[in-house]
Amino acid sequence: MTSTENFYDSVGGEETFSLIVHRFYEQVRTDDILGPMYPPDDWEGAEQRLKMFLVQFWGGPKDYSEQRGHPRLRMRHAHYPIGDTAAQRWLDLMSNALDSLDEGTLTTDQRTAIWDHMLRAADMLINSNPDPHERGE
Template sequence: MTTFYDEIGGEPTITAIVAAFYRGVAGDEVLRPLYPEEDLGPAEERFRTFLMQYWGGPTTYSDRRGHPRLRMRHAPFAVTPVAKEHWLTHFRAALDEVALPPEQDAQFWDYVTHAAQFMVNSFE
């Protein structure tokens, strides 16, 4: 069975998307303060392995960290509607950079827009 992960090019594609995303986050005045680590590398690794697993790739994320429990893991951080919009801006740019075929781009974008809305936990 071919997974969405396979269809989009597997690890190299997910790696390119996540790397482009974190280049945006690194200079973002709203998002960067939400990352307590000075080095974004560990966050990038977690996000990369999560997306790989989510789309049907290796289960490295769960093997290392257990169930994703995304809302719980993000609870310590104020994810505001403004932060969500910044997050989506960088993710859109990352998807544009890798230029997936339109149908796959739409499927990926649909997932991240819903996930981003789900993660909003503060209106301060």
């Protein structure tokens, strides 16, 4: 990265984040744990919101805040029972999405930085203990 280039630019900008998020949601649509958490008529909206969030987080345009205000991720996800099982599945599918990128799209350091953020986000969103999937819900 040059001194004038931010992380967002260095990984390929919106195109890279669009691809990661699209490949993530391709899996979520048919996932037995995460799929039912999403309204079936809002897949495109969910994909757009996650993409805008990640783009803004990593230094791209501030569309997320301009359209939706402060992210408030815990509040926005509070009505979904997210336990360890759902958080791990989210991470599994996100890892698959990252791994699906063409070789050379992300450096090892870039992938690690994105992955570390995903780990923190998944952990922060756990709001159900005991895990609803362990209770058979």
